[in-house]
Amino acid sequence: MNKLLIILAGAGVLTLGGCASMDNMASDSSSPAATQAAAAITPEAQAALTQAEADAAAAAKNKVQWTTTEAALKAAQDAAKTGDSAAVLKNAKFASAEAKLSLGQMQYPSTDVFK
Numbered sequence: 001m002n003k004l005l006i007i008l009a010g011a012g013v014l015t016l017g018g019c020a021s022m023d024n025m026a027s028d029s030s031s032p033a034a035t036q037a038a039a040a041i042t043p044e045a046q047a048a049l050t051q052a053e054a055d056a057a058a059a060a061k062n063k064v065q066w067t068t069t070e071a072a073l074k075a076a077q078d079a080a081k082t083g084d085s086a087a088v089l090k091n092a093k094f095a096s097a098e099a100k101l102s103l104g105q106m107q108y109p110s111t112d113v114f115k
Contacts (some may be wrong), residue, residue, distance in 0.1 A: 040083040045092070051078055052092035064106055069098040075077035 072095035079087035
């Protein structure tokens with residue numbers, strides 16, 4: 001009985017491993033298209049995305065990044081992959097503003113009264 005369970009578990013792992021490798025191959029083949037689409041966004045959108053990524057990285061480094069910042073940055077990056085400059089601008093500016101607000105929140109006094 002134990003050998004049967006081990007064999008079934010092994011088969012399941014191999015099956016899932018095969019699916020994971022197929023996903024990697026599919027994403028590798030679409031990389032040139034994603035790169036071309038990212039190059040198709042306007043310079044203003046690219047600058048906003050770069051600034052948002054830098055602001056989000058600073059917030060993450062200080063461990064104050066809000067979840068809304070992460071979501072907006074991901075949406076901006078996804079829009080850049082599809083070449084949607086308007087969506088990149090909208091989401092990148094929002095992500096950048098949220099990251100700056102979260103960094104500013106560090107200056108507020110602590111609410112921990114039990115220190």
